[in-house]
Protein backbone atom coordinates (compact mmCIF):
# COMPACT_ATOMS: atom_id res chain seq x y z
CA UNK A 1 0.00 0.00 0.00
CA UNK A 2 1.02 3.62 -0.40
CA UNK A 3 1.07 5.38 2.94
CA UNK A 4 1.37 9.08 3.73
CA UNK A 5 3.37 9.44 6.95
CA UNK A 6 2.74 12.87 8.48
CA UNK A 7 5.51 13.74 10.93
CA UNK A 8 7.58 10.93 9.40
CA UNK A 9 10.90 12.69 10.01
CA UNK A 10 10.28 12.49 13.77
CA UNK A 11 11.17 9.80 16.29
CA UNK A 12 8.20 7.42 16.10
CA UNK A 13 7.12 8.28 12.54
CA UNK A 14 10.66 7.59 11.34
CA UNK A 15 10.89 4.16 12.96
CA UNK A 16 7.42 3.33 11.67
CA UNK A 17 8.45 4.35 8.14
CA UNK A 18 11.26 1.80 8.35
CA UNK A 19 8.93 -1.01 9.42
CA UNK A 20 6.34 -0.01 6.79
CA UNK A 21 9.03 -0.22 4.09
CA UNK A 22 10.29 -3.56 5.41
CA UNK A 23 6.74 -4.91 5.23
CA UNK A 24 6.49 -3.94 1.55
CA UNK A 25 4.60 -0.65 1.76
CA UNK A 26 5.53 2.54 -0.09
CA UNK A 27 6.10 5.44 2.23
CA UNK A 28 5.75 9.15 1.47
CA UNK A 29 6.91 11.44 4.29
CA UNK A 30 5.58 14.93 4.98
CA UNK A 31 7.00 17.04 7.81
CA UNK A 32 7.54 20.71 8.60
CA UNK A 33 10.78 19.90 10.49
CA UNK A 34 9.60 21.87 13.53
CA UNK A 35 11.08 19.09 15.70
CA UNK A 36 13.21 17.12 13.24
CA UNK A 37 15.55 17.56 10.30
CA UNK A 38 16.33 16.49 6.75
CA UNK A 39 19.35 14.70 8.20
CA UNK A 40 16.95 12.33 9.96
CA UNK A 41 15.30 11.46 6.65
CA UNK A 42 18.70 10.88 5.03
CA UNK A 43 19.42 8.37 7.81
CA UNK A 44 16.05 6.70 7.27
CA UNK A 45 17.00 6.26 3.64
CA UNK A 46 20.28 4.72 4.74
CA UNK A 47 18.40 2.24 6.94
CA UNK A 48 15.87 1.21 4.28
CA UNK A 49 18.43 1.36 1.46
CA UNK A 50 16.18 3.37 -0.85
CA UNK A 51 15.09 6.96 -1.36
CA UNK A 52 11.96 8.05 0.49
CA UNK A 53 9.76 10.70 -1.16
CA UNK A 54 9.75 13.72 1.15
CA UNK A 55 7.53 16.81 1.23
CA UNK A 56 8.28 19.77 3.46
CA UNK A 57 4.80 20.62 4.60
CA UNK A 58 2.86 21.92 7.57
CA UNK A 59 -0.24 19.82 8.20
CA UNK A 60 -2.22 23.05 8.75
CA UNK A 61 -1.51 24.02 5.14
CA UNK A 62 -4.63 22.75 3.36
CA UNK A 63 -3.40 23.77 -0.10
CA UNK A 64 -0.06 22.03 0.38
CA UNK A 65 -1.78 18.90 1.70
CA UNK A 66 -4.17 18.89 -1.24
CA UNK A 67 -1.18 19.11 -3.58
CA UNK A 68 0.49 16.09 -1.97
CA UNK A 69 -2.75 14.07 -2.02
CA UNK A 70 -3.17 14.86 -5.71
CA UNK A 71 0.32 13.52 -6.55
CA UNK A 72 -0.24 10.01 -5.14
CA UNK A 73 -2.99 7.49 -4.59
CA UNK A 74 -2.72 6.94 -0.86
CA UNK A 75 -4.36 3.93 0.73
CA UNK A 76 -3.92 5.30 4.24
CA UNK A 77 -2.49 8.11 6.35
CA UNK A 78 -0.42 7.74 9.51
CA UNK A 79 -0.61 10.96 11.50
CA UNK A 80 2.30 11.55 13.88
CA UNK A 81 2.64 15.31 13.32
CA UNK A 82 2.11 17.04 16.65
CA UNK A 83 3.81 19.11 19.32
CA UNK A 84 4.36 16.91 22.37
CA UNK A 85 6.04 18.75 25.26
CA UNK A 86 3.72 18.83 28.27
CA UNK A 87 5.49 21.75 30.01
CA UNK A 88 5.61 23.86 26.86
CA UNK A 89 1.90 23.19 26.26
CA UNK A 90 1.10 24.79 29.65
CA UNK A 91 2.97 27.94 28.61
CA UNK A 92 1.75 28.08 25.01
CA UNK A 93 -1.64 26.34 24.91
CA UNK A 94 -2.76 28.18 21.77
CA UNK A 95 0.23 26.87 19.82
CA UNK A 96 -0.74 23.35 20.85
CA UNK A 97 -4.43 23.82 20.02
CA UNK A 98 -3.50 25.24 16.64
CA UNK A 99 -0.77 22.80 15.65
CA UNK A 100 -2.36 19.64 16.97
CA UNK A 101 -6.12 20.23 16.72
CA UNK A 102 -6.31 22.56 13.70
CA UNK A 103 -3.66 20.39 12.03
CA UNK A 104 -5.73 17.26 12.55
CA UNK A 105 -8.90 18.91 11.24
CA UNK A 106 -7.01 19.96 8.10
CA UNK A 107 -5.67 16.43 7.66
CA UNK A 108 -9.11 14.86 8.10
CA UNK A 109 -10.63 17.24 5.56
CA UNK A 110 -7.86 16.63 3.04
CA UNK A 111 -8.35 12.86 3.49
CA UNK A 112 -12.10 13.15 2.94
CA UNK A 113 -11.62 15.26 -0.18
CA UNK A 114 -9.06 12.83 -1.59
CA UNK A 115 -11.27 9.89 -0.65
CA UNK A 116 -8.64 8.35 1.64
CA UNK A 117 -10.49 6.70 4.49
CA UNK A 118 -7.92 4.83 6.57
CA UNK A 119 -6.12 6.66 9.39
CA UNK A 120 -3.63 5.49 12.01
CA UNK A 121 -3.41 8.12 14.73
CA UNK A 122 -0.82 8.75 17.47
CA UNK A 123 -2.62 9.16 20.75
CA UNK A 124 -1.10 8.85 24.20
CA UNK A 125 -1.63 7.42 27.65
CA UNK A 126 -1.95 11.07 28.63
CA UNK A 127 -5.69 10.77 27.75
CA UNK A 128 -6.12 8.82 31.03
CA UNK A 129 -4.79 11.77 33.09
CA UNK A 130 -3.85 10.41 36.52
CA UNK A 131 -5.46 6.98 36.22
CA UNK A 132 -7.54 5.67 39.14
CA UNK A 133 -6.52 2.08 38.48
CA UNK A 134 -3.56 0.25 36.98
CA UNK A 135 -3.10 -1.55 34.69
CA UNK A 136 -5.06 0.98 32.63
CA UNK A 137 -7.68 -0.40 30.25
CA UNK A 138 -9.08 1.42 27.24
CA UNK A 139 -12.46 1.87 28.96
CA UNK A 140 -10.91 3.79 31.90
CA UNK A 141 -12.20 7.36 32.40
CA UNK A 142 -10.53 9.89 30.11
CA UNK A 143 -9.33 13.27 31.31
CA UNK A 144 -6.88 15.97 30.33
CA UNK A 145 -4.30 17.10 32.89
CA UNK A 146 -2.64 19.71 30.65
CA UNK A 147 -3.16 21.42 27.26
CA UNK A 148 -1.12 18.76 25.40
CA UNK A 149 -3.32 16.04 26.89
CA UNK A 150 -6.41 18.05 25.99
CA UNK A 151 -5.31 18.18 22.35
CA UNK A 152 -4.98 14.37 22.28
CA UNK A 153 -8.39 13.96 23.89
CA UNK A 154 -10.03 16.40 21.45
CA UNK A 155 -8.30 14.81 18.44
CA UNK A 156 -9.55 11.38 19.52
CA UNK A 157 -13.07 12.80 19.78
CA UNK A 158 -12.89 14.50 16.36
CA UNK A 159 -11.77 11.24 14.78
CA UNK A 160 -14.55 9.35 16.58
CA UNK A 161 -17.17 11.81 15.31
CA UNK A 162 -15.87 11.45 11.76
CA UNK A 163 -16.06 7.64 12.01
CA UNK A 164 -19.68 8.01 13.13
CA UNK A 165 -20.56 10.47 10.38
CA UNK A 166 -18.81 8.69 7.52
CA UNK A 167 -19.65 4.97 7.40
CA UNK A 168 -16.58 4.30 5.24
CA UNK A 169 -13.98 6.02 7.42
CA UNK A 170 -11.82 3.74 9.59
CA UNK A 171 -9.35 4.86 12.24
CA UNK A 172 -6.88 3.13 14.52
CA UNK A 173 -6.30 5.28 17.58
CA UNK A 174 -3.11 4.12 19.29
CA UNK A 175 -2.50 5.17 22.89
CA UNK A 176 1.24 4.92 23.43
CA UNK A 177 2.66 4.56 26.92
CA UNK A 178 6.41 5.44 27.16
CA UNK A 179 8.27 4.83 23.87
CA UNK A 180 12.06 4.51 24.24
CA UNK A 181 14.98 2.89 22.44
CA UNK A 182 16.08 3.10 18.83
CA UNK A 183 16.56 1.09 15.65
CA UNK A 184 19.23 -1.59 16.28
CA UNK A 185 21.45 -0.12 13.53
CA UNK A 186 22.17 2.94 15.70
CA UNK A 187 21.48 5.10 12.64
CA UNK A 188 18.18 6.59 13.82
CA UNK A 189 16.88 7.46 17.27
CA UNK A 190 15.40 10.11 19.51
CA UNK A 191 17.01 13.54 19.12
CA UNK A 192 15.22 16.07 21.33
CA UNK A 193 15.76 19.80 20.89
CA UNK A 194 17.21 21.35 24.05
CA UNK A 195 17.26 19.64 27.44
CA UNK A 196 15.26 16.39 27.23
CA UNK A 197 11.98 16.30 29.14
CA UNK A 198 11.92 12.52 29.26
CA UNK A 199 13.90 10.08 31.35
CA UNK A 200 15.60 7.93 28.69
CA UNK A 201 17.00 10.69 26.46
CA UNK A 202 18.16 12.53 29.58
CA UNK A 203 20.06 9.46 30.84
CA UNK A 204 21.57 9.01 27.37
CA UNK A 205 22.87 12.57 27.38
CA UNK A 206 24.34 12.15 30.87
CA UNK A 207 26.06 8.93 29.77
CA UNK A 208 27.53 10.58 26.67
CA UNK A 209 28.79 13.55 28.69
CA UNK A 210 26.39 16.22 27.44
CA UNK A 211 24.79 16.63 30.88
CA UNK A 212 26.31 16.19 34.32
CA UNK A 213 23.65 14.52 36.45
CA UNK A 214 20.16 13.15 36.22
CA UNK A 215 17.51 14.61 38.47
CA UNK A 216 15.15 11.97 39.81
CA UNK A 217 11.81 13.66 40.38
CA UNK A 218 10.67 12.45 43.80
CA UNK A 219 11.36 9.31 45.88
CA UNK A 220 8.28 9.49 48.09
CA UNK A 221 5.69 7.94 45.77
CA UNK A 222 3.84 4.83 46.97
CA UNK A 223 5.91 2.58 44.67
CA UNK A 224 8.52 -0.16 45.03
CA UNK A 225 11.37 2.32 45.71
CA UNK A 226 9.47 5.61 45.99
CA UNK A 227 10.18 6.72 42.39
CA UNK A 228 7.64 7.02 39.57
CA UNK A 229 6.59 3.87 37.72
CA UNK A 230 5.94 3.82 33.96
CA UNK A 231 5.41 1.38 31.11
CA UNK A 232 8.45 1.72 28.82
CA UNK A 233 8.05 0.29 25.36
CA UNK A 234 10.67 -0.28 22.62
CA UNK A 235 10.07 2.04 19.66
CA UNK A 236 10.53 -0.88 17.23
CA UNK A 237 7.66 -2.74 18.94
CA UNK A 238 5.62 0.45 18.74
CA UNK A 239 6.44 0.88 15.05
CA UNK A 240 5.36 -2.70 14.34
CA UNK A 241 2.04 -2.01 16.08
CA UNK A 242 1.27 0.70 13.52
CA UNK A 243 1.64 -1.69 10.63
CA UNK A 244 -0.43 -4.30 12.48
CA UNK A 245 -3.10 -1.64 13.04
CA UNK A 246 -3.05 -0.76 9.35
CA UNK A 247 -3.58 -4.44 8.50
CA UNK A 248 -6.47 -4.54 10.95
CA UNK A 249 -8.15 -1.49 9.40
CA UNK A 250 -7.87 -2.94 5.93
CA UNK A 251 -8.58 -6.62 6.66
CA UNK A 252 -11.21 -6.35 9.40
CA UNK A 253 -12.64 -3.10 8.06
CA UNK A 254 -13.25 -1.80 11.60
CA UNK A 255 -12.02 1.12 13.66
CA UNK A 256 -10.10 0.44 16.83
CA UNK A 257 -8.66 2.18 19.90
CA UNK A 258 -5.91 0.36 21.79
CA UNK A 259 -3.23 0.83 24.41
CA UNK A 260 0.35 0.14 23.36
CA UNK A 261 2.59 -0.79 26.26
CA UNK A 262 4.29 -3.86 27.70
CA UNK A 263 1.97 -4.16 30.69
CA UNK A 264 4.91 -3.94 33.13
CA UNK A 265 5.67 -1.03 35.42
CA UNK A 266 9.30 0.04 35.88
CA UNK A 267 10.48 2.61 38.44
CA UNK A 268 12.89 5.42 37.66
CA UNK A 269 15.62 3.81 39.76
CA UNK A 270 15.05 0.41 38.11
CA UNK A 271 15.41 2.16 34.78
CA UNK A 272 18.63 3.86 35.88
CA UNK A 273 20.07 0.46 36.93
CA UNK A 274 19.08 -1.17 33.61
CA UNK A 275 20.60 1.71 31.66
CA UNK A 276 23.84 1.55 33.69
CA UNK A 277 24.13 -2.17 32.81
CA UNK A 278 23.58 -1.44 29.11
CA UNK A 279 25.95 1.51 28.92
CA UNK A 280 28.55 0.02 31.24
CA UNK A 281 28.82 3.27 33.16
CA UNK A 282 27.30 4.88 36.23
CA UNK A 283 24.61 7.54 35.87
CA UNK A 284 25.14 10.08 38.64
CA UNK A 285 21.82 11.34 39.97
CA UNK A 286 20.22 13.50 42.65
CA UNK A 287 16.83 12.98 44.16
CA UNK A 288 14.88 16.23 43.83
CA UNK A 289 11.28 17.33 44.38
CA UNK A 290 8.41 15.72 42.48
CA UNK A 291 7.69 17.14 39.02
CA UNK A 292 4.35 18.94 38.88
CA UNK A 293 1.65 16.87 37.24
CA UNK A 294 3.44 13.50 37.45
CA UNK A 295 1.50 10.39 38.48
CA UNK A 296 2.96 7.76 40.80
CA UNK A 297 2.23 4.72 38.66
CA UNK A 298 1.01 4.36 35.06
CA UNK A 299 1.14 1.13 33.10
CA UNK A 300 -1.02 -0.38 30.43
CA UNK A 301 -3.25 -3.35 30.08
CA UNK A 302 -2.15 -4.18 26.53
CA UNK A 303 -4.55 -7.15 26.23
CA UNK A 304 -6.88 -5.53 23.70
CA UNK A 305 -4.04 -4.82 21.23
CA UNK A 306 -3.07 -8.47 21.52
CA UNK A 307 -6.62 -9.73 21.08
CA UNK A 308 -7.48 -7.47 18.12
CA UNK A 309 -4.19 -6.77 16.35
CA UNK A 310 -2.25 -9.86 17.44
CA UNK A 311 0.37 -7.41 18.72
CA UNK A 312 2.55 -7.87 21.78
CA UNK A 313 5.70 -6.04 22.86
CA UNK A 314 8.74 -8.28 22.38
CA UNK A 315 11.75 -6.25 23.48
CA UNK A 316 12.70 -6.21 27.17
CA UNK A 317 14.10 -3.35 29.22
CA UNK A 318 17.70 -4.38 28.53
CA UNK A 319 17.10 -4.20 24.76
CA UNK A 320 15.44 -0.77 25.12
CA UNK A 321 18.45 0.56 27.06
CA UNK A 322 21.03 -1.13 24.82
CA UNK A 323 19.51 0.29 21.62
CA UNK A 324 18.96 3.76 23.09
CA UNK A 325 22.59 3.79 24.23
CA UNK A 326 23.96 2.51 20.90
CA UNK A 327 22.19 5.36 19.09
CA UNK A 328 23.47 7.99 21.54
CA UNK A 329 27.01 6.60 21.71
CA UNK A 330 27.28 6.61 17.90
CA UNK A 331 25.60 10.02 17.62
CA UNK A 332 26.60 12.08 20.66
CA UNK A 333 25.02 15.20 19.12
CA UNK A 334 22.05 13.36 17.61
CA UNK A 335 21.52 13.96 13.89
CA UNK A 336 24.06 16.78 14.10
CA UNK A 337 26.78 14.16 14.62
CA UNK A 338 29.03 12.94 11.86
CA UNK A 339 29.01 9.16 11.55
CA UNK A 340 32.25 7.58 10.39
CA UNK A 341 31.66 5.19 7.51
CA UNK A 342 32.59 1.52 8.22
Ligand code: NAD
Nearest residue numbers: 007010011012031032033034035036058059081082122124
Ligand atom coordinates in the same frame (compact mmCIF):
# COMPACT_ATOMS: atom_id res chain seq x y z
P1 NAD B 1 8.57 14.00 17.21
O1 NAD B 1 8.53 15.43 17.60
O2 NAD B 1 9.91 13.33 17.13
O3 NAD B 1 7.83 13.79 15.81
C1 NAD B 1 6.75 14.58 15.39
C2 NAD B 1 7.08 15.07 14.00
O4 NAD B 1 5.99 15.86 13.52
C3 NAD B 1 8.33 15.96 13.95
O5 NAD B 1 9.15 15.53 12.89
C4 NAD B 1 7.77 17.36 13.69
O6 NAD B 1 8.68 18.14 12.94
C5 NAD B 1 6.51 17.04 12.94
N1 NAD B 1 5.46 18.07 13.07
C6 NAD B 1 4.99 18.65 14.18
N2 NAD B 1 4.03 19.53 13.88
C7 NAD B 1 3.89 19.50 12.53
C8 NAD B 1 3.07 20.19 11.61
N3 NAD B 1 2.21 21.14 12.01
N4 NAD B 1 3.18 19.89 10.30
C9 NAD B 1 4.06 18.96 9.87
N5 NAD B 1 4.87 18.29 10.69
C10 NAD B 1 4.78 18.56 12.01
O7 NAD B 1 7.62 13.22 18.23
P2 NAD B 1 7.38 11.66 18.38
O8 NAD B 1 7.89 11.27 19.72
O9 NAD B 1 7.82 10.94 17.19
O10 NAD B 1 5.79 11.65 18.49
C11 NAD B 1 4.96 11.33 17.40
C12 NAD B 1 3.53 11.36 17.85
O11 NAD B 1 3.35 10.46 18.94
C13 NAD B 1 3.05 12.72 18.35
O12 NAD B 1 1.72 12.89 17.93
C14 NAD B 1 3.11 12.58 19.86
O13 NAD B 1 2.18 13.43 20.49
C15 NAD B 1 2.73 11.12 20.03
N6 NAD B 1 3.21 10.53 21.28
C16 NAD B 1 4.55 10.54 21.57
C17 NAD B 1 4.99 10.00 22.78
C18 NAD B 1 6.45 10.00 23.14
O14 NAD B 1 6.78 9.79 24.31
N7 NAD B 1 7.38 10.20 22.20
C19 NAD B 1 4.08 9.41 23.67
C20 NAD B 1 2.73 9.41 23.33
C21 NAD B 1 2.30 9.96 22.13
Ligand code: UFG
Nearest residue numbers: 124125126197198199202215216217228229230268291294
Ligand atom coordinates in the same frame (compact mmCIF):
# COMPACT_ATOMS: atom_id res chain seq x y z
N1 UFG C 1 11.83 11.50 35.33
C1 UFG C 1 12.88 11.84 36.17
N2 UFG C 1 13.84 12.67 35.70
C2 UFG C 1 13.81 13.18 34.43
C3 UFG C 1 12.75 12.83 33.58
C4 UFG C 1 11.77 12.00 34.06
O1 UFG C 1 12.92 11.39 37.32
O2 UFG C 1 14.72 13.94 34.07
C5 UFG C 1 10.80 10.57 35.82
C6 UFG C 1 9.40 11.14 35.81
O3 UFG C 1 9.14 11.82 37.02
C7 UFG C 1 8.55 9.89 35.62
C8 UFG C 1 9.44 8.99 34.76
O4 UFG C 1 10.76 9.48 34.93
O5 UFG C 1 8.34 9.25 36.85
C9 UFG C 1 9.09 9.05 33.29
O6 UFG C 1 9.06 10.40 32.86
P1 UFG C 1 9.01 10.79 31.32
O7 UFG C 1 9.05 12.27 31.26
O8 UFG C 1 10.04 10.03 30.58
O9 UFG C 1 7.60 10.22 30.86
P2 UFG C 1 6.13 10.61 31.36
O10 UFG C 1 5.46 9.34 31.72
O11 UFG C 1 6.15 11.66 32.37
O12 UFG C 1 5.55 11.30 30.04
C10 UFG C 1 5.12 10.52 28.97
C11 UFG C 1 5.18 11.32 27.66
C12 UFG C 1 4.17 12.44 27.68
C13 UFG C 1 2.81 11.93 28.07
C14 UFG C 1 2.90 11.20 29.38
C15 UFG C 1 1.58 10.65 29.85
O13 UFG C 1 6.47 11.85 27.47
O14 UFG C 1 4.10 12.98 26.40
O15 UFG C 1 3.82 10.12 29.23
O16 UFG C 1 1.21 9.58 29.06
F1 UFG C 1 1.94 12.97 28.19
